Amino acid sequence: MENDLRGNILRIEKSSIFDGSGLRTVVFFKGCPLRCRWCSTPESQSFAPQRGHDTALCAGCGLCASQCPAKMGPDDHRAADCQFCGNCVTFCPQHANIIYGREMQVSELLEIIAKDDVFYFHSDGGLTLSGGEPLCQPEFAAALLKGARELGVHTAIESSFYAPYPAVEQLLPHLDHVFCDIKHMDAAAHLSHTGVDNQLILENITAAAASPFPFTMTARLPLIPGLNDSAQNLTATARFCATLARPVQLELLPYHRLGLNTYRKLGLPDPLPGVGPPSAAEMADYRKIAANAAPGLVVR
Amino acid sequence: MTATARIERLKERLLAVRPEMDLENARLLTEGFQEAEGLPLIQRKAWAFRKQCAEKTIFIQDDELIVGCSGSKVRGGILCADTCWGVLDAELDTISTRRYDPFYLRPEDRKLFENVIRPYWKGRSGYEQWQRRIPEDTRLLRDNGVVYIDRKAVRGFGETTAGYADIIRKGVRGLMAEIEERRARIDLTVPGDLEKDDFLAAELMVCEGMILLAQRYAALAFEMAEQEKDPRRRAELEEIARVCERVPEHPAASFREALQSLYFYQTCIFMEQNAASYNPGRMDQYLFPYYDADLKAGRLTEEEAQELLDCLWIKFSEPCLFQDAVTAEFAAGYPMFQNVCVGGVDENGSDAVNELSYLILQATMDVQLYQPSLSVRYSMAANPNRFLRKIAELIRLGTGFPAFHNDDIGIRMLLNKGVPLKEAFDWNPCGCVETNLAGRMRQYTALADINLGSMIELALNNGICRKSGVRIAPEVGEATTFQDYPAFEEAVKQQIRYAVAAVVKGSHLIDDICLERVSPALSLTFPACIEKALDYSQGGAKYNCGNGIILIGVADLINSMAAVRKLVYEQKRISMAELVQALATDFAGCEHIRQLCLKAPKYGNDDETVDEIAGRMFTFLADEIESYSSKFGKMTPGILPVSGNTPFGLEVGALPSGRHAWKPLADGVSPSGGTDLEGPSAVLKSVAHIPHGRFVQGTLLNMKIEPALLADENGLRQLMALLKSMCSLGVYHVQFNVIDQAKLLRAQKDPDRYRGLLVRVAGYTAYFTELGRDVQDEIISRTTQHGISVG
Ligand code: SF4
C-alpha cells in the first residue's frame, strides 16, 4: 500500500452492538483534546502510550520487574523510562499490567476490519472510529474510512467534533453515519467540565449537517447527574438538534462508572466521587423533557 | 403462552423422584431367555420382549395424557442384562452413592440380581467378551486415558433414529402385513432363508408384544376411569383407554394418537435395549399432517396441541440412562439424548418449517427440562426469519436449548456418509450433534474418544505417558532432537496414527461382538431390515456406516502446537529442552515459561497463525480416520465430547498451551475457557477453520452469550445476525451458554476461565475480569436473566 499512514490506536473491539447499526468493529483512537470529568476511557486521553497497573490484582511476585529492561517496578507509571516492550504484560500471572496505545498502519487495520465482513453483511454492521478523538488524526482517519468504504464496509464515527473544520471536512465524504457528542450547551459549563469551549463544536456540527454528503446523523448527550442533566440543558440541546440542516436523532446516554478501575490503573483519583448513574425512571424523564422541547425530534 | 397447571404439576412430581435401579426388565428378560431355550437368538430376544410386554408393571399417573414407561417406575435405570450385567455386578456396593449419576439400589433388587440375573448371564454378555478380547494396544491406551472405548460395551445400541413415522402411519398391524408378505417369499430350501424366516418370525412376536402392551394400558385406563370420582379426570382416562385401544396397533387417526403411538414405540425400544440416543428426529415433519388435519376439522385447538406436546416432553424426561461409573463421568446427568429436531428442508429442498415447528420450540420453553434434547436445523436459504427469531428467543431463556445446526453442513455430512442428496435432505441430528437418517442408517455414532491432549504429551515425551510413566505409544524420538517445527508436527501425527489404528481395531471387535446384540423391536421400523430379513445389528439397515471416532481436546492440540511453533522455533524465546523440563514439572519454578505459553496466540481469536494449524491438523485427522473401513463402511470422525473433556483432562500432564497438568481439556471445537478475547465473531472465524463437513458425526461448539445480546430487541436481532454469519462461515453447530448473574459471580471467583467476557454499553467496553471488584459488584447487581442494564 503506497503511503500507508500510521496512527495512534488505543484498541480494537469487535462485534460491538452499541456503536452504530449491526455488529461493528470499533477502532479506538488514542489521544483527545478534551478532559471531560466523567470520561469513562481515561486511557484514551493522552496521545502517548501509557502503562496501567492494577494494584488490587498484583500479587507482588516481582516477575514483571525481573523481565523489565528499564527495571521498573510494578506500580511505576514513569512513561519516560518505559520502553513499552510489553514484558511486564506478558509475564504477569495476575493480568495486572497493561499497555495502552500502539502505532498501527492503515493497511494493518484494514486487514483486521475486513475479517468481520460476514458479520457486517448479516447485521448491517461495519466500522466505527471512536476514541479518543479520531479528528485529531484526520489524514490517518480519512485513509482508514476511505479504505474501508472501498471494501464495501459501512462507516461511522464517534466524535466530539472539537477540531478545525478542515479536519472534519476531510472525513465527511467517507462516512455513512456520524455520532457527535454534545456535552453541554452552555459555553461556561462546557469549558469547566471538559476543558474546552463549545463554540467550535457547535459550529462544526452545524456545518457538517449542512454539508452535501449523504451520511445520517445522531447527536449524543451523556447525562451526568448534577453536571449537565438540567431541564434547561436538555431543552437547549434538543432545540439545537432540531435546527440542524438535516434530520438528527438525539440519543441520551446514562452516565456510568465502568471506567473507574482504569483511573486506578493509571494512578489517577476517582474524578467524580459520589456521582452515580441516573435511574431508568430519571432517564425516561430526561427523554420526555427533550422530546417536549422539540416536537418532531427523535429522542432515544 | 406458558405451561398449564397440569404441566407444572407433572413436572414438579417428576423432579421429586430420585433415580433408582429398575431390575424388573432384566428379570423378565432372563426368564424369557430361559423359557425360549432352544430357539435361535433373535427369537429368544423377541420372546423375552413379548414377555416383558405381557408381564411388566404398568401404571398411569395422575394428570397424564400420554402414557407409557419402559421400566416399572419413572426415572428407573434399566439394566441390559444380556449386554452388560457385569457393570452392575462391579458396582453393587457403590451404585447408590457414586459421584456421577447414582442409582439407588433396593436390597430386594440386589438379591434379585445376585440370585436370578447374575447366575444366568455370567459368561454370556458382550461386556465380558470385550474385556477378554480387547486388543493389547487398545487396552494399553484405554488404561492410560488416551482413548475411551468401553461405552458401547456397556450398553445397547442407541445412537440411532428409528422409523417412528412408520409405526404412526401404518400401525403395527400394517407392519405385520408387510412382514407376512415378505415371509411369503421365503423358500426354506434356499440356503440363508432359514435365518431370514427366523428373523421375520421374531418380528411378528415383537409386534404381538407391542399390541398386547397397549391393550393392557387401555384396560388399566378403563378400570381407573370406572373408579375415578372426578368427572374431568374420568373423561381423560376414558380417552386414554380409547387411544391405547387404537395405537400403536392401528394407524394413528389424530394428533394425539400419533403422539401416543410414537411414545409407546419409544418405550419399547428402550425396553429392548437400554441406551442413550434413541432420537425421535423430525417430529415437526411426520406429525404435521395429523396436527393440520385435526386443526382443520375442528377436533383440536392450538392450546390443546401444545398441552399434549408438553405432556410428551415430560414423558421424555422420565427415563434415566444406566451406565457404568466411568462412562457416567464422560457423559454425566443420566443423559438419554432423545434428540427432537425441527426446521430444515423438505424432500424438494424447500422450507420445511410449519406451525408445529413453533409449537415444538414452545414446548421446550414451557417445560424447561433437560429432555428431549431439542435441535433445530436452520437452513439460511430456505427457513424464514420468523423461525430464526423464535430460535433466538429460546436461546435467550438460557436453558442451553436449542442446539443450533447449520442445515447445509448437516446435509453435506450425510453426503459424505454416502447418502444421496435426495435423502440427505431428510437428515436429523442424533444424540448430541451426530447425524442420522430416520429408519435407514446404522452405526455407532460415538464409539470411542481419542484424547488429543495425550497426542501432544506422547509426541513430546517419546511415547511415555506422563502420569503412569509407562511407554504406551511409539518412540518418536526425544523432543530435543526435533530440528524444526515440521519435525515436531510429524511426531504428533505419528502418535495420532497409532491411536487411530488402535481405536479402529477396538471398533472392529465391538462390531463383531455386537453381531449378537440383536434388536428386533428396533429393526421393525427399518424397512430395509424387513426387506433383507436381516436384523439391525447385522447390517439390515439401508445405510451402514463405520463407527464414529470422536476427538476431544481440539483447542488443547491447536494451542499447544501453535505455542511450540512460536516460542521454540520462530521466536526462540525458550528452547525445547526448557519447555520439556517445564512440562515435566508442571511449570514448577518456571512461571515465566508458563506465562509465555499462556500468552502465545490462541485458537478462538481469528488469528491465522493459529487457525491455519487447525485447518491442517483436522484435515489430517479426518483423512486418517477415513482411511479405515469396517465391515459396515468407512470410519467416521466427529468432535463432540459430552463431558469427556473433564475425565480425559485428569490423564494429561502440563501442555505447551500453558494448561496445568490434570486440568480439564477444552470442550468440542470451542476455544479453551478464557482464551478467546476478541468476542463472538473471532470465535466463529477461528472455528470455521475446521473442515466441519468432513467430521460427519458432527462438531460441537459451546459459546458464551454476553449480557449485551440479551438486553433488548436490538440484541435479539444481532443474535440472529450472528447465527446467520455462523452459517455463512460453514460452522456446523452452536449451543449457547447465557451469562447471567450466577455466571458473573463465577467469573469473579475464577477470572482465568472468563478472561474474554466483555461488558459493553454505548461507547464503552471492558473485560469483566479487569474491572475492579466494586464495579463488578455493581454490574452483577444490575444483571438479570435478561441482560445488563445501565441507567
Ligand atoms: S513495558 Fe517493558 S519497559 Fe515498560 S515497564 Fe513493562 S517491561 Fe518495563
Ligand code: SF4
Ligand atoms: S508480575 Fe504481576 S503480580 Fe507479579 S509483581 Fe508484577 S504486576 Fe504484580
